[in-house]
Structure formats: structure tokens, C-alpha cells
Amino acid sequence: MSDTTEHGADAFFREQRDAFTHTLATQGSEAALLQAWDSFDGNLAIQCEGQPSVDCAKGCASCCTLRVTALAPEVFVLADYLRATAPALQRHGIDLIAAVRDADAATRGLDETARVAARRRCAFVVKGVCLIHRARPLACRGHASYDRRACADAAAGCVDEVPFSGPHRLVRLLLQAALQAALRDQGKAWGAYELNHALVLALDRPDAQAAWQQGEDPLADAAADLELREAMAAGFDEMRH
Numbered sequence: 442m443s444d445t446t447e448h449g450a451d452a453f454f455r456e457q458r459d460a461f462t463h464t465l466a467t468q469g470s471e472a473a474l475l476q477a478w479d480s481f482d483g484n485l486a487i488q489c490e491g492q493p494s495v496d497c498a499k500g501c502a503s504c505c506t507l508r509v510t511a512l513a514p515e516v517f518v519l520a521d522y523l524r525a526t527a528p529a530l531q532r533h534g535i536d537l538i539a540a541v542r543d544a545d546a547a548t549r550g551l552d553e554t555a556r557v558a559a560r561r562r563c564a565f566v567v568k569g570v571c572l573i574h575r576a577r578p579l580a581c582r583g584h585a586s587y588d589r590r591a592c593a594d595a596a597a598g599c600v601d602e603v604p605f606s607g608p609h610r611l612v613r614l615l616l617q618a619a620l621q622a623a624l625r626d627q628g629k630a631w632g633a634y635e636l637n638h639a640l641v642l643a644l645d646r647p648d649a650q651a652a653w654q655q656g657e658d659p660l661a662d663a664a665a666d667l668e669l670r671e672a673m674a675a676g677f678d679e680m681r682h
Contacts, residue, residue, distance in 0.1 A: 450611070453484075454619050454680060461623035470514040470654075473623070477616050481582055484616075488608035495585040495606050496592075499570060503592035504584055505563040508548075508556040510633040510665045511578040512620060517650045519636075520643040522576040530572070537572060538644060540564035545637040560596065564637065578636065583613020622677040630658035632670055638663035 457480060464473040511519070523538055530537060544564040548556060565573045571581075585606040586592045595603045617633075624631035630653060639660045643649045649659040666673075 450615060451680065454615050454622075457616060457619035458622045458626075458680075461620050462626055465623055465627050465629075470624075470629075471518055473620065474514040474518055477579065477620050478582070481579065481612055481616055484612050485608060488612055489606075492606070492608060493587050495609070496587055496589040497585050498589070501589050501592070502562065502566045502569050502571070503589070503596040504586070505566045505571070506557055506560050506596060507584070508551070508553050508665075509563070509578060509580050509636040511580060511636045511639060512617065512624070512633060513630055513639075513653050513660055514620075514624075515578040516634060516636070516639045516643050516660060517653070519573060519576050519578070520640055520649075522573060523640070523644070526572075535567060535572070537565060541637055541640050541644075545641045549635075549638050557596075579613050579617050580636075583609045583617075585609040618673075618677075621673070622680070625674065625677060628656050629653060630656075630660065632658075632664055633666040634660045634663040635665045 457477075460480075461473050461476065464476050523541070527536070527538055541564045544561065547561060548559065551559065563571075565571055571577060587604040587606060591603045595601070621631045621633075642660050642663055646652070646659055652659045
């Protein structure tokens, strides 16, 4: 995606939507999500050419008090990841499933501003390290800063502005929208969900992913974008022309 003009962004969206549609039809939602992650990394490298290096690093978790939203495939992949890693982590005294339930109970219904004000650290950050880094949602992948100190000051309520990376945000938004459009075309629930509550819903219902594949929305109670979906759907339809 070397062309960052509106025309280039539109072309990239259409290309990615078509690619996701094919992958969803032939390989399934997990393969489409892995495709999105790979596309994010590859296109981000192109967009970041000539840009300053981001200042994010292992152990820096200042932004991990923000509300995180995720698409259904991301929720289901992460729920599987939590189930698979639970036994090993519990041997080290870490229970991420219990942690996400506690986080959901404490943050459910809070908007973005209230979440930041609460300063509650993400359930998956332990001693400054993200334990789900390999399976983290696009929302997390697309959030990066050029100044770690500014992030810490913002988290402490000392400053309002943080120099976030535009390329990270752009690539994330385009890929997420393209995947949402492809999911919608497949008749799947395609909205964004508040991560903590969506994970609890997925973990509590063993057939949640199967129900989603059949066109249900088992994560509906965690919807975070209902007021935006009509406009988004109209935009997706317009981009067909």
C-alpha cells in the first residue's frame, strides 16, 4: 500500500476485502484473521518507510488501560488461545481466564473516557508483559507511539496529547474495515465488541463460534459500535462501485 492518497486507500480496502472474502469462503475465519495479521505487518513496513521509529517496547504498557474492541474472529481465536495456554500459566500461578472475568466485572459498560480514568491495567498484562501478544487484536497492533514518556504522562493524567503513529492507525483501520466488509458479505456478525465482555461470553458458551458461523451473534451483548453500523454498512456498499 505505497499510495497513501484517498484513491490508494480505497483500492487497498477493495483488494483486501476481496482477499478476505476468498479466504473466508475457502479456509475459514481463523485463516482470514491470520491473513489480516500478516497483511498488517507487511503493509505497515511499507507505510513506515521514512517515518520515525516507534518508542513502544516490551515492558511498556502505559496504553493498556484503554478500552479494546475486537471482531468476532479475534475474540474466538483469543478464547481458544486462553484455553490452550491456561494449564501452563496456572502452573506459574497465573490465571488469565479468571483475570479477564474480574476485568469484565469491573469495566463492563464503561466508555472510553471512564476506562482511562479508572486506570485499570489490561487483564493480560503481567509484570509489564503482554501474555497474549501473539494473539492480540488488530486494535492493539495498530496502537503505537513515538514517545513512551508522553504515553506514561497521559496515563497519569498529566498530558492530553500523545504522538501516535499514523501509519499504524491507517493500516489497522483499513484492514479491520475490509475484514468487517467481508464478514458482512458472508452473512456473519461483523461488528466490533468490547474485548473483555466478548471473551467472557465466548468462554461461557462452548458453541459460540459454531453459532456465529451459522449467522447468529452470540457476542451481541458486548457490542461496542451499534451506533456506527448503519453508516459503516452503507460505506461498504458504496465501495462496491
